[in-house]
Amino acid sequence: MSAIVNASRRDFLKTSALAGGGLLIGFALPGASRFAEAASEFKPNAFIRITSDNRVTVICGLSEMGQGVHTAIPMLVAEELEADWSRIRVEQAPADPAYANPFMHMQATGGSSSVRAFWEPMRTAGATAREMLIAAAAETWKVDKSECRAEKGMVLHQGGRKLSYGKLAQSAAKQPAPKEVKLKDPKEFRIVGKGARRLDTSGKVNGSARFGMDVRLPGMLTAVVARAPVAGGKVASFNADKAKAMPGVKRVVQIGSGVAVVADGYWHAMKGRDALEIKWDHGAGASVSSEGIRKTFGELADKEGTIGLKQGDVGAALAGGAKKLEAVYEAPYLAHACMEPMNCTASVKSDSVEIWGSTQSPGLLQIVLSQVAGVKPEQVKVTTTMLGGGFGRRFGFDFAIDAVLTSKAVGAPVHVVFPREDDIKGYFYRPASLVKFQAALDAAGNPVAARMHAVSSSICDAGHMPYDANGLKLMKGVDGFAVEGLTEWPYATPNLQVEWTKNEPPVGVWFWRSVGHSQNIFFAEGLVDELAAAAGKDPFEYRRALLGNAPRYKGVLELAAEKAGWGKPSVGGRSRGIAVGQSFGSYVAEVAEVSVGSDGKVKVHRVVCAVDCGGTVNPDIVKRQMESAIVFGLSAALYGRITLKDGKVEQSNFSDYPVLRMNEMPQVEVHILPSSEAPGGVGEPGLPPLAPAVANAVFAATGKRVRKLPFDAADLKKA
Amino acid sequence: MISLSVNGKKISVNDDPDTPLLWVLRDTLGMTGTKFGCGVALCGACTVHVDGKPVRSCSTPVSAAAGKRITTIEAMAANPVGKAVQAAWVKHDVPQCGYCQSGQIMSASALLAQNKKPSDADIDAAMSGNVCRCGTYNQIRAAIKDAAQSMAKGA
Numbered sequence: 001m002s003a004i005v006n007a008s009r010r011d012f013l014k015t016s017a018l019a020g021g022g023l024l025i026g027f028a029l030p031g032a033s034r035f036a037e038a039a040s041e042f043k044p045n046a047f048i049r050i051t052s053d054n055r056v057t058v059i060c061g062l063s064e065m066g067q068g069v070h071t072a073i074p075m076l077v078a079e080e081l082e083a084d085w086s087r088i089r090v091e092q093a094p095a096d097p098a099y100a101n102p103f104m105h106m107q108a109t110g111g112s113s114s115v116r117a118f119w120e121p122m123r124t125a126g127a128t129a130r131e132m133l134i135a136a137a138a139e140t141w142k143v144d145k146s147e148c149r150a151e152k153g154m155v156l157h158q159g160g161r162k163l164s165y166g167k168l169a170q171s172a173a174k175q176p177a178p179k180e181v182k183l184k185d186p187k188e189f190r191i192v193g194k195g196a197r198r199l200d201t202s203g204k205v206n207g208s209a210r211f212g213m214d215v216r217l218p219g220m221l222t223a224v225v226a227r228a229p230v231a232g233g234k235v236a237s238f239n240a241d242k243a244k245a246m247p248g249v250k251r252v253v254q255i256g257s258g259v260a261v262v263a264d265g266y267w268h269a270m271k272g273r274d275a276l277e278i279k280w281d282h283g284a285g286a287s288v289s290s291e292g293i294r295k296t297f298g299e300l301a302d303k304e305g306t307i308g309l310k311q312g313d314v315g316a317a318l319a320g321g322a323k324k325l326e327a328v329y330e331a332p333y334l335a336h337a338c339m340e341p342m343n344c345t346a347s348v349k350s351d352s353v354e355i356w357g358s359t360q361s362p363g364l365l366q367i368v369l370s371q372v373a374g375v376k377p378e379q380v381k382v383t384t385t386m387l388g389g390g391f392g393r394r395f396g397f398d399f400a401i402d403a404v405l406t407s408k409a410v411g412a413p414v415h416v417v418f419p420r421e422d423d424i425k426g427y428f429y430r431p432a433s434l435v436k437f438q439a440a441l442d443a444a445g446n447p448v449a450a451r452m453h454a455v456s457s458s459i460c461d462a463g464h465m466p467y468d469a470n471g472l473k474l475m476k477g478v479d480g481f482a483v484e485g486l487t488e489w490p491y492a493t494p495n496l497q498v499e500w501t502k503n504e505p506p507v508g509v510w511f512w513r514s515v516g517h518s519q520n521i522f523f524a525e526g527l528v529d530e531l532a533a534a535a536g537k538d539p540f541e542y543r544r545a546l547l548g549n550a551p552r553y554k555g556v557l558e559l560a561a562e563k564a565g566w567g568k569p570s571v572g573g574r575s576r577g578i579a580v581g582q583s584f585g586s587y588v589a590e591v592a593e594v595s596v597g598s599d600g601k602v603k604v605h606r607v608v609c610a611v612d613c614g615g616t617v618n619p620d621i622v623k624r625q626m627e628s629a630i631v632f633g634l635s636a637a638l639y640g641r642i643t644l645k646d647g648k649v650e651q652s653n654f655s656d657y658p659v660l661r662m663n664e665m666p667q668v669e670v671h672i673l674p675s676s677e678a679p680g681g682v683g684e685p686g687l688p689p690l691a692p693a694v695a696n697a698v699f700a701a702t703g704k705r706v707r708k709l710p711f712d713a714a715d716l717k718k719a
Numbered sequence: 720m721i722s723l724s725v726n727g728k729k730i731s732v733n734d735d736p737d738t739p740l741l742w743v744l745r746d747t748l749g750m751t752g753t754k755f756g757c758g759v760a761l762c763g764a765c766t767v768h769v770d771g772k773p774v775r776s777c778s779t780p781v782s783a784a785a786g787k788r789i790t791t792i793e794a795m796a797a798n799p800v801g802k803a804v805q806a807a808w809v810k811h812d813v814p815q816c817g818y819c820q821s822g823q824i825m826s827a828s829a830l831l832a833q834n835k836k837p838s839d840a841d842i843d844a845a846m847s848g849n850v851c852r853c854g855t856y857n858q859i860r861a862a863i864k865d866a867a868q869s870m871a872k873g874a
Contacts, residue, residue: 066817207751
């Protein structure tokens with residue numbers, strides 16, 4: 001069915017003639033009103049710029065961090081615009097409330113939301129421009145609009161005449177915006193769903209793509225900040241004499257996060273920081289250790305938590321079950337380790353702030369930095385560069401605050417750079433978490449009850465967000481991010497209770513690719529595998545039988561099993577494990593083929609992934625994002641661990657925070673389940689099933705349950 | 720003053736001799752195609768060629784590169800091997816975030832310059848020093864093999 005979008009009712013269409021002669025179209029979204037109203041003028045949300053050279057530029061307010069949004073968004077526009085894809089270009093939008101992401105009510109990229117949030121608005125923008133171009137052609141030819149149609153960057157008249165979009169741009173700009181536009185039936189799509197080459201590749205193969213790290217301004221200085229080695233620690237005193245005497249060092253200034261050494265370049269700033277003498281007041285955090293945190297979490301998990309979800313009577317069902325099972329699962333703190341270390345450039349003047357950098361949240365930065373610098377949000381200009389990875393880390397604003405405060409202190413443009421060690425030790429971690437399961441099976445081996453009690457910090461508290469920010473409708477007092485992936489337990493279980501206990505060690509936590517699902521689907525898919533084993537059933541068949549009311553889970557589970565050859569012999573006798581999960585509106589199942597060496601080391605040979613992400617915009621990008629998330633998840637499962645001793649983070653760089661390398665890369669196959677459902681996210685949902693699929697394969701290989709990440713070779717060697 | 724040859728140009732710089740070549744390229748010469756990733760030769764993002772050999776510029780003092788031929792990503796299009804590698808990267812749409820890809824391309828070009836038909840083991844050996852957090856390793860491997868084939872056809 002084609003959707004009719006009544007544009008005028010929303011009163012959001014706005015068009016204007018470009019100074020250079022062309023059509024510029026934009027519109028604001030209903031969801032953007034919260035911030036749009038705060039602005040003194042109405043600003044358009046999304047823009048299409050068509051110039052007389054037939055070039056169509058899509059101005060994208062979302063941040064490109066590898067996920068392909070700078071290709072997917074133009075595809076949505078081009079589809080309805082009937083544009084010639086070879087003439088499409090993409091340009092990064094400035095920070096402006098008009099570009100607010102309707103899912104988040106601010107300009108931000110995250111939560112695998114871009115295509116979901118902009119699926120209709122971007123198509124509407126394209127369709128609106130198309131109608132105005134057709135109207136312009138009809139007027140030129142003095143014919144009725146109904147005799148004209150658009151195709152590949154041209155308007156064609158049934159009599160054989162044609163005009164290019166470039167030629168029509170100027171007159172189209174004078175046309176009134178249509179009150180209603182008809183969106184195409186997905187069956188008519190010729191770009192969306194068909195795949196298209198990425199638009200950002202050329203600059204990324206010749207070194208010209210500009211990341212935050214590459215910002216260079218006249219008179220710009222470079223700063224590195226000496227930061228408290230213990231979270232919550234403060235500078236007691238410092239002596240900058242030696243640092244200031246180092247070559248190239250211009251200034252040494254204390255800012256909120258520590259002491260900034262400002263120099264004529266990175267190397268001099270680093271040498272200056274090495275020479276800096278600081279006495280730290282470590283505060284209460286100095287006694288914190290990973291072992292202590294783990295012990296506290298474990299003790300709390302034995303008690304009652306705050307109930308977030310309750311079905312039936314878990315207590316009675318657990319007592320009456322034929323077979324009972326208890327298990328404690330754990331996941332560590334994790335750093336993002338984006339390839340581009342955190343950094344930001346700022347130029348602060350008395351009445352304005354300008355920043356350039358890799359950010360997922362330019363809208364949030366405008367607000368936060370206006371408060372930091374004491375100016376109005378509209379006086380904060382944000383230029384978003386390419387992002388050298390984001391994974392949630394670049395939703396943060398600590399690096400931008402550092403840059404603003406340092407620039408303000410020294411009165412010059414300053415590029416604050418985190419050395420890799422600062423990035424790894426930066427206290428923006430995926431929360432450590434522990435969950436205690438109690439489950440009971442009936443005589444046939446089917447689950448009758450599951451009680452799940454998770455203990456962790458709250459990301460919502462860290463981000464000053466309401467506990468239902470992820471959209472889960474839970475009982476009061478439970479952070480949805482802490483239990484997502486548990487509360488969606490898809491297996492038929494009449495009595496289910498999910499509890500959470502908040503515990504806040506002084507360790508900063510933050511969004512990390514797939515957020516709560518990253519650990520909770522590992523936990524849940526470990527539990528169901530344990531239940532299958534307790535019931536004496538095949539882990540795939542057991543899941544399948546319990547997914548009767550969850551067809552989309554079942555669909556991907558069956559597809560992954562089929563493509564992996566589940567139940568058939570594997571190459572070299574490798575063991576298989578399976579897991580399935582839903583996150584961000586998409587369903588993913590993965591089968592891992594694994595062998596465990598005599599040294600206990602886990603080698604993943606092959607991962608078969610099946611995804612149902614609803615309607616797909618770019619199948620190539622969907623497949624790459626699944627593979628990307630699998631690699632990210634595998635790095636975490638094999639190696640990922642941030643630990644603390646005496647309040648200090650023990651890891652520092654890729655030596656002690658290793659990530660997957662070429663020689664460890666498994667074969668990956670991704671299969672997309674055709675779907676007419678609304679689009680789901682793709683940047684994150686491939687991650688959660690990976691760790692449990694591998695852990696379940698390790699169980700198949702060794703008989704040893706992995707309940708704690710990352711995998712411990714010494715422990716598996718004993719198996 | 721230290722005399723350098725960067726992408727065929729003779730340049731003199733005033734940096735301290737212990738300054739890593741990476742920061743001379745990025746901060747002194749403004750050539751930002753070569754990336755900073757870890758600072759200690761663990762990730763490969765900063766890979767350049769010195770006399771044709773892949774070198775981690777973050778851990779190479781500029782004094783050690785004096786008088787040698789330094790080649791960076793910015794000059795790869797002018798190099799027959801580099802050009803073939805870049806074309807294969809485009810054909811396979813390898814980059815995602817792209818931050819590590821300058822280093823990946825420099826390592827791959829150095830490999831193909833001395834090994835016209837690398838095996839999987841050769842690719843592992845040459846490329847495992849280059850980290851990619853987006854996980855493009857399988858596409859990198861395919862692109863290297865493709866570049867090797869296209870070079871063989873062109874030869």
